[in-house]
Amino acid sequence: MDYILILIAAVFVNNIVLSQFLGICPFLGVSNKVSTSIGMSGAVLFVMTFATTVTYLLHEYILAPAGLNYLRTITFILVIAALVQMVEIILKKVSPPLYQALGVFLPLITTNCAVLGVAILALGLENSSLIKAVFFAISNSIGFALALIVFASIRERLELANIPEGMKGVPINLLVAGLLSLAFLGFTALV
């Protein structure tokens, strides 16, 4: 039951992009085509799950017992940056087609605040355990993928729309994101 709640909360109620405002940069930046947004979502799923696993273990077994909580931000960001590099190198070697699909998005992910954000938020879960933290990361990346892909589909339609001069570009995208976020607000009563 706990896990179903985490999933629904992360995907719909507290959607990481539309209600927690993490990962806005890729959300606005790579959402002009559905195909690129699917690639980005895949890369985020990969890195977020992997990073949360490592940072959770690091926090639980090294930082917390040693009383080094204040080093959290520095260690986490370094771990994420190193992981992204490692994932990139391994993918290039092991699965060239997957590297082709995700390659360009991987370097962008280091500064995707959703990854660091989820790694930190996962530490604050109730009765947290490694499995729960990993599940939390997967749920959040599904939420990220949902928001990104829906937004990209709307933007593809917008290309054909007749938009007032002053609203073109950034403002209309923000407005669309606002309406999308309003729609997601309707899920609030679910949990």
Place this chain on the structure above:
Amino acid sequence: MAGTITKKENFLKGVIKDNPVFVMLLGMCPALGVTSSAFNGLGMGIATLFVLLMSNIVVSLIKSQIPSKVRIPAFIIIIASFVTIVEMVLEAFIPFLYEQLGIFIPLIVVNCLILGRAEAFASKNDLLSSIVDALGMGIGFTIALTALGAVREILGSGSIFDFRFVSEDANTFILFILPPGAFIALAYLSVLFNKVSKTN
């Protein structure tokens, strides 16, 4: 670059021409996430300004010592150190703001604005112009966040900097302090900003 433009132009470019939030769309996560009131926006702006200024100073001072292959990780460590300082200072002295800003304080470290300025400006320019650049960008960011926070607070809570100007039971436009209001308010503010900056 520093030779061709004056200090004043360098400063103003961050505040108006290349405003980080309205023009360059950097640091959008905190800009949308913490601006449910003007005070939070101002607090976040000043915290970011401090980190930006300090990391620009350090990067500019040690730029010749950093091998260019590892410059990005080196910049990230410098930034993360100052973010940790801000985190500790806020927790100790302004716990109220620390609670309000929450997860967005450690996330200053991944604010693309700071890494962007370290990479694009401080690693190529001398100390003084890096300081001016950081001040311009930081103040531009603070103004944008405070303006967005003020608009959302006025419409959403009927107050400004916690000073209420409508009665307790008045109906305010609550949408604006909820997440969708952040996107919508920023959308209209950037229309306005484009309009004003183009006519000048």
